[in-house]
Amino acid sequence: MGRRILFITTDQQRYDALGCNGGSVARTPVIDALARQGIVYDRAHPQNVVCMPSRSTMLTGQHVSTHGVWMNGVPLAADAPSIASDLRRAGYRTALIGKAHFEPFIDPFLRFAENRIGSAGLETEMVVGADGLPTPHRGFEHFALATHGGVGPFHYARWLREKNPAAAAMFFPVLDQQLQVNAGGGGDTNAPQVKHNEIPREMYHTEWVADQTIAWLSSLPADADWFCWMSFPDPHHPWDPPKSELGRVNWRDIDLPPGYIEDASEREHVLDDKPLHWRLWYDGTFVSNYEAPAKWVPRTLTADNVREINAMAHIENELIDEAIGRVLASIGARGWGDDVDVLYTTDHGELQGDYGLMFKGPYHVDSLMRLPLIWRPAASAHVAPSRVTAPVGLVSLASTFASIAGLQQPDYAEAARLPHADGEAGALGHERVLTEWDSVLFGKIVGARTICRDGWVCTAMLPGTVHDGTEGELYDLVNDPLQRVNLWGDSRHTAHRDALLDDMWSSLPTRVLPLRPCDAPV
Amino acid sequence: MGSVRRHVHIDRDPDTVWKLVGDLARQHEWFPLTSCRVEGRKRWITLPSGITFEEDIITHDHSLRRFQYRMVGNPGITAHLGTCDVLDDGRGGSVVVYSTDMEPEALALVIGGAAGEGLAKLKQMLEHA
Numbered sequence: 001m002g003r004r005i006l007f008i009t010t011d012q013q014r015y016d017a018l019g020c021n022g023g024s025v026a027r028t029p030v031i032d033a034l035a036r037q038g039i040v041y042d043r044a045h046p047q048n049v050v051c052m053p054s055r056s057t058m059l060t061g062q063h064v065s066t067h068g069v070w071m072n073g074v075p076l077a078a079d080a081p082s083i084a085s086d087l088r089r090a091g092y093r094t095a096l097i098g099k100a101h102f103e104p105f106i107d108p109f110l111r112f113a114e115n116r117i118g119s120a121g122l123e124t125e126m127v128v129g130a131d132g133l134p135t136p137h138r139g140f141e142h143f144a145l146a147t148h149g150g151v152g153p154f155h156y157a158r159w160l161r162e163k164n165p166a167a168a169a170m171f172f173p174v175l176d177q178q179l180q181v182n183a184g185g186g187g188d189t190n191a192p193q194v195k196h197n198e199i200p201r202e203m204y205h206t207e208w209v210a211d212q213t214i215a216w217l218s219s220l221p222a223d224a225d226w227f228c229w230m231s232f233p234d235p236h237h238p239w240d241p242p243k244s245e246l247g248r249v250n251w252r253d254i255d256l257p258p259g260y261i262e263d264a265s266e267r268e269h270v271l272d273d274k275p276l277h278w279r280l281w282y283d284g285t286f287v288s289n290y291e292a293p294a295k296w297v298p299r300t301l302t303a304d305n306v307r308e309i310n311a312m313a314h315i316e317n318e319l320i321d322e323a324i325g326r327v328l329a330s331i332g333a334r335g336w337g338d339d340v341d342v343l344y345t346t347d348h349g350e351l352q353g354d355y356g357l358m359f360k361g362p363y364h365v366d367s368l369m370r371l372p373l374i375w376r377p378a379a380s381a382h383v384a385p386s387r388v389t390a391p392v393g394l395v396s397l398a399s400t401f402a403s404i405a406g407l408q409q410p411d412y413a414e415a416a417r418l419p420h421a422d423g424e425a426g427a428l429g430h431e432r433v434l435t436e437w438d439s440v441l442f443g444k445i446v447g448a449r450t451i452c453r454d455g456w457v458c459t460a461m462l463p464g465t466v467h468d469g470t471e472g473e474l475y476d477l478v479n480d481p482l483q484r485v486n487l488w489g490d491s492r493h494t495a496h497r498d499a500l501l502d503d504m505w506s507s508l509p510t511r512v513l514p515l516r517p518c519d520a521p522v
Numbered sequence: 523m524g525s526v527r528r529h530v531h532i533d534r535d536p537d538t539v540w541k542l543v544g545d546l547a548r549q550h551e552w553f554p555l556t557s558c559r560v561e562g563r564k565r566w567i568t569l570p571s572g573i574t575f576e577e578d579i580i581t582h583d584h585s586l587r588r589f590q591y592r593m594v595g596n597p598g599i600t601a602h603l604g605t606c607d608v609l610d611d612g613r614g615g616s617v618v619v620y621s622t623d624m625e626p627e628a629l630a631l632v633i634g635g636a637a638g639e640g641l642a643k644l645k646q647m648l649e650h651a
Contacts, residue, residue: 106632108569108570108571108573109555109569109571109632109639110554110569110570111636111639119571177626178625178626178627179626179629180628290628442525517634518631518635519636519638520632520635521631
């Protein structure tokens with residue numbers, strides 16, 4: 001028997017969502033305890049700030065330029081490397097429970113395995129592997145799939161329709177009739193993508209993901225090694241937790257987040273100091289991607305909208321924390337407690353009111369890039385707790401899982417395992433972390449490449465629809481933690497900026513061409 | 523309006539390619555559909571998810587080797603024109619171009635993806651026949 005792995009992800013969660021990272025709204029005692037017992041990464045970035053590319057990086061250990069999932073809607077190649085496949089070959093039982101999203105959701109042609117598996121209510125789909133032998137899709141022998149509501153082909157939606165046919169309509173409809181992210185609002189303040197959801201808590205997807213995880217783990221023999229990816233769809237929009245839980249956080253009682261600039265003229269001055277696409281989106285004149293409602297204009301966002309959305313997100317964070325507590329208790333009851341490594345992270349952040357903006361897009365600042373990342377090694381591994389300040393990326397997860405299982409770093413993985421402490425970060429190559437953005441939406445082209453190292457974050461905007469390739473962003477994370485002062489054009493920092501860019505361009509992997517086609521909006 | 527275009531080169535002469543592509547009742551043999559039914563200038567296609575779309579056949583020109591169709595009778599689709607052309611590459615082969623213009627624009631991407639898969643299968647079918 002080896003060390004088992006519980007990999008917990010949320011969706012669209014900020015670093016400051018958790019108590020262990022300074023969050024003061026949501027109570028997250030279970031995750032905070034994991035943090036005290038383990039390693040907290042204070043500068044963990046995704047390699048892309050939307051779901052499909054980021055999740056593909058987690059699974060493959062590769063940057064976006066290599067795995068090729070450059071935007072939501074671009075499917076990960078069916079034969080892409082998968083750490084789950086490696087673990088399964090090493091004898092691990094494997095499951096992915098909750099949100100996968102390596103393949104597009106909108107798929108009436110059922111071209112993609114996730115949708116076929118969900119539609120048919122299967123556990124997995126067998127394919128012929130590179131060795132000519134049957135192997136389960138992406139290495140997972142068990143899928144129980146869910147997304148942000150009760151609509152669609154996945155297992156959760158099917159279960160919900162069976163339990164309560166009216167329940168799907170209780171959620172906020174994420175997409176509108178034109179299949180765009182719904183610009184409508186609700187709640188008390190008509191905040192975008194907010195709804196008071198009548199669904200009973202026990203039928204909410206957070207509870208279902210935990211229940212399904214407990215059920216799958218309960219099905220395993222006591223001596224099994226296992227890798228379980230428990231993937232919560234929250235706190236991604238829509239913000240519609242069960243109405244019964246709204247008393248946890250009253251939006252009227254919470255402070256505005258530090259990143260929200262109340263004064264409109266000051267806010268717009270900060271936006272105007274950034275590359276042009278920031279202000280154009282704020283004004284609603286340039287929507288570069290599907291990850292925000294195309295018909296919603298950010299400048300209409302009110303302070304009370306921000307409070308209410310934050311309250312709803314934090315209610316969802318609390319529900320996740322409690323669900324994890326149930327799963328950990330179940331693992332303890334099986335006698336596995338000392339032999340389970342727990343890794344906790346998310347795929348990307350959320351603007352959540354910062355700069356007067358919501359949702360996500362080509363905005364490479366802490367709101368979207370600084371992620372919660374915690375590794376609580378198995379007690380049997382005797383790894384000392386620490387906080388790591390060195391920059392790390394989700395690109396290291398695959399190698400970390402391999403190391404836990406006693407495997408060599410996979411030859412396809414582009415980063416070493418996560419460090420146990422700052423002292424070994426340099427030796428493992430954790431000097432910088434890179435993030436890429438590419439969107440091409442019916443002729444609207446935006447590209448960005450970002451490096452973070454030595455307390456600085458530097459983004460080069462690529463030539464596109466609104467940029468000529470000379471624009472960018474440079475922030476001093478120590479002296480400007482909210483990234484309000486763009487030093488890109490400040491002559492005092494030109495040499496440093498150029499050194500960062502040189503390091504970034506020489507560190508980015510060569511982009512695999514031709515680009516994989518975008519086959520759906522999401 | 524969402525506008526997408528996919529194409530494939532096929533190492534077979536245009537008449538051979540058009541013999542299959544131009545037979546509108548056989549599109550499910552190469553496109554990710556489960557069935558096609560043609561009655562006069564109408565066609566009904568069924569997707570693997572079970573959804574059926576009604577289409578008006580706008581152009582079916584054997585000399586141009588062009589097929590155009592419009593999805594109708596679906597209130598969620600406010601505009602649509604699909605076009606499939608088989609072109610002579612001038613070297614004995616063909617280029618098949620499949621384009622879609624539609625609202626909602628998001629669906630154009632989905633049909634573009636299906637067209638890409640369909641064209642790849644068409645090439646495989648014809649070149650390995």
